[in-house]
Amino acid sequence: MARIGVFVCWCGSNIAGTVDVKRVAEEAAKIPGVVEAVDYKYMCSDPGQNTLRKMIKDKNLTGVVLAACSPHMHENTFRKAAVKEGLNPYFIEIANIREQVSWVHEDKEKATAKAIDLLKMMVEKVKRNKPIEDVRVPLTKKALVVGGGISGIQAALDIANGGVEVILVEKEPSIGGKMIQLDETFPTLDCSSCIMTPKMVEVYQHPNIKLYTYSELEDVSGYIGNFNVKIKKKARSIVEKDCTGCGDCWNACPMHKNVKSEFNVNLSERTAIYVPFPQAVPLIPVIDRSVCLHYKKGGKCQKCYDACGPKCIDFDLQDEIIEEKVGAIVAATGYDLMENSLYGEYGYGQFKDVISGLQFERLLSASGPTEGVVKRPSDGKTPETIVFIQCVGSRDPEKGVPYCSKVCCMYTAKHAKLFAHKVHGSQSYVFYIDIRATSKGYEEFVRSTMENDGAIYLRGRVSKIYEDNGKLIVKGADTLSGNQVEIAADMVVLATGVIPKKGSDKIAQMLGISYDKYGFYTESHPKLRPAESSTAGIYLAGMAQGPRDIPESVVSGSAAASKILGLFSKSEYEVEGTIASVNKTTCVGCFYCKRVCAYSAISKEEVKDRNGNVLKVVANVNSGLCAGCGACVNACFSKSIDLKGYLDEQIFAEIKSLAV
């Protein structure tokens, strides 16, 4: 027999003023299974809790119902009290007779009747409660970071400095991401490589960080605390441990004319064996097999090999698959820029002096193809007038994307400012739709570009660019004065929109995390859980989540790291026990449940006999992943899956108790 205790709380006059608490207690006492029902002035007070504990002990209760305030208020208070008397916390149920009765109704008779109903429902529910144990999952205390841009680097360093081992996987030959390509960075104009290079070196030297560059994620399985990952380490054709980074090889390489440098965004050429940039980390070259003569012409060339002192070039090296077990993963795969060639009207690709913002960064950079002297690509002359066009591709649902790329207003202001500093007497014109400069110091930065550096801002878009006598004729509008304007420019810089890194959708699918229609990873909650993905144990950082600048990328990297350090600070991962469980005897293996689960918590499990023969395949709920939403329960036609704490039986009993 169930032994249920009932407490009807007055909440001073908050409840007792509208509900006849004595009568509620009297009626409760009549419900079968209720051994005692009392009313009490303030249940949440210490004496109130003691009353509760005393009755649990004295009457040897198997369940308790409190008719009181909303469970969101004090459910935990009462559960804790119950646990102290050895009662499973899920044997406490609350009938909400304050927020749902006394505070919203006036008629005492009707309010009392409703309070009795709510109480009866909870008594019937608690009678059918099963003890629920919170779930504990073991944790492999090692993290994987995918992507070695500033956000991934920050995450890796923070985790490693927290004393946890990190594996950092970067698909390019060097870490650094886009930030290492930038010149000076807004709003303080620190030199990007000056602040980035030390961090890259720190990653390389950190005892807790294992770095895999020129590597990609191949496969991920498992769940929070227990992921198995396969990493493909692409063949560099170099025996890394022997390479000194001396550069003799790339200086010897005859392929130095036609291969465009990715790092300099096609503004210069590189060799077939190359490091992307002089401060690359690691400073180990890679042979681009798609252009190397050795591979293309059947081993004819081996000039690099000949030049290499330590003879660390090995043309026969193969891709390697590395397996690792980690407890948590950070996805920080960053971004790409849109194709400017979408805009025929701007002549990108057709007019040499129409370039992208990232190309302009390379022109400004002291380590860039022009050693920081602004020269136009067509004839190497110093431009005097540059027109900058913002929102190219962004905020353009017709040709590009509807969203704002967030960084281009700021970097355009930066470009105009740096151009003014570098070329005296020059003039910038910036076409914009709105200026978005919302972080600390940003608005002031943009204003100073206008007011101190003389950039002229025109609110309007450019319609078309023509070439005329070595000048680019930019036809735009100034909507503020209502004029069509035409400017003869020496160079045009397009602030190209930001899109997720190519292939990030594949990474998302591998990790089982969701992404929006553009391919940006979606956070578990856009405001309250911005560092978490929808899948437990997988965290997000940087531009991979959506447009953001360096400070925000760093913040998000640190946020992901702190989540992981928090997770790893406990010996096991604990989740509330109100999760789904499968009755494996009745399960028919249709996996309708798997289809509706947004958390990828359901997997297939083979039921085997003693000899190891597979008898059938059934559903298995991964307690580390299940969030307890209950969607799977309805999907199951054989009634083989149920949700602890909200069992079918309990809900039917609640409904039944209301029979009229």
Added chain:
Amino acid sequence: MKTVINEQERRNFASEVESKLHDKLAKCYQCGKCSAGCPVNFEMDYTPNQIIKMTELGMADRVLNSKTIWLCVSCNTCSTRCPKGFEVAGIMDVLREVAAKRGIESKTEKEVQTFHEVFLDNVKSNGRIFELELVGKYKLKTKHLFRDMFLAPKMIEKGKLKMHSDKVSNINQIAKIFKDFE
């Protein structure tokens, strides 16, 4: 309207205005608060903020021939409320002055321009304003003989319009000021 921006002309005009104004055109947000509060905006061809932008873009012809610069009544509502403390009323003064110096005659707001000229002539010759003469000369110049005239008899009756002038005695000094600063 189409404007081809000539960088040199743009700079010349913008910096001429800026130096007279002792203020930077680039300061303006183009927020339009000046235009929003301007009491005579409804009669203007360009709003005050448009005048500022067009000056920055070097559209001298359009700005100096605008109605706006003559319609502005120098009430300073704009400058007072401008979030950037930009001298909006001041730029109207500067543009009127530049227009006058360049000998540009307003096609539509000639009366305003004439009134100011007649007024200054009056000051130049008397040192003070002789109202009857001022009104008379203005009416003659603008040929608006009958406008406002119905007020005159009653004003004379009330003693508001004096029949003689009160000249400054050291009128030479006034003449010198005009000479030195014209």
Added chain:
Amino acid sequence: MENNRVEEDDKNAQNDKGNLSGSGSAKEKEPRIIAFVCNWCTYNGADLAGTSRMKYAENVRVIKLPCTGRIDPLFVVEAFKKGAKGVLVSGCHPGDCHYTSGNYHSRRKYTAFRDLLSYFGVDTNRVEFSWISASEGNKWVSVINDFTNKIKSLPDSSDIFSKQ
């Protein structure tokens, strides 16, 4: 064993039914409405109506679920079987679901759900779906009041399983 225990209690409940005068609603004409609400949005919205001391019709009895995705059409059928005159299903607004997409499932199921209910013979006028967030106490109040009025205005039918 536990199940036995419960059945035993139920038998007692059956016997005692006449004594439970507390649920006086059994005898009154006020229609009973059962609301299945999610724990995160609508339940909090209803709490907010309470903390704001808004007033609304007493007819509703709330059953808390983790998510509208947990709602089984059979719950609704059962509710009508047990004498409810109206059933409300309410959860987070689309896109705000605590469980990322639970309400998406229930939304997607919505049409199918209605069809199923009418297949069972439920008059779908008596089933209401709505999205009420944690900050929409006032919406909770108006949904309850409007729905109660709607139910009252429907021709009284002792057998709501028959379609109108």
Added chain:
Amino acid sequence: MKLAYYPGCSLKGTSFEYETSLLKILEALNIEVQEIPDWNCCGASAAHSLNHNLSVALPARNLAIAENNGFEEVLAPCAACSSRLKTAKHEMGSDDILKKRISDSLEMPYKNSLNISNMLEFLLNIAGKEKIKSLVKKPLSSLKVASYYGCLLVRPPKVMKFDDPDKPVSMDELVALTGAVPVDYSYKTECCGAINSLSKPDVVMALTGKILYDIKEHGADLVVVACPLCHSNLDVRQREIERKYAERIGLPVLFITELLGLAFGFSPEELAIGGHMVNADKILQKLSN
């Protein structure tokens, strides 16, 4: 302290009522002023519209004469004049070269030391509220009075440095001292269009009409002003506005000095109230009742 008086052209001409009433209340306050010898026109808006330097030099001559005659303080009752004098002082304060050029042209040393007060500043800061209050013999409690500030008293604030440019209270305070009831309304500092009064009468009537009708709607018996330009638009043009918009206004417009004068017990004749175009008999009658 020697107090210089700069009447300006209007007070000697169209707005003689202002000077008449001013001299009366100075007498009552027992404050002596001396007209700046051989003063000249401040250039009004014509000068700053056409020639910035001239617009500084013309008022500067008056300031220089006053300074060289040992004055420290100038009262310029006309709001337009005080605005020009203050602007000139402000400009010379920030432009030493211009100051020197002007001083050279005038062949007079010039320090830019004078303090310039408009009518309201003078009354509140120099005469003082207490003294004014003590002189009120006939409280005007039956009158509801709208104070119209216009532009030149308060704008631009960095030059005028007086009262709140968008929510001014100084004139209302003075009105309250007379015992009259200040009336609040929306257009206290909207421009009446003064400088284009003669050249753009239609625009000016639109602006002034808006102000007068708003005051009327707020139930005032009369309007007080401290500027001859405002006065001439509100008073002299009132008939014309009524005709144009076919709606009667009938609001007498008094100078603040006239209102104070009435409260001090002077007769309407002593204050030249009969000089206005809009007949003030109605309010005078209300007072004598």
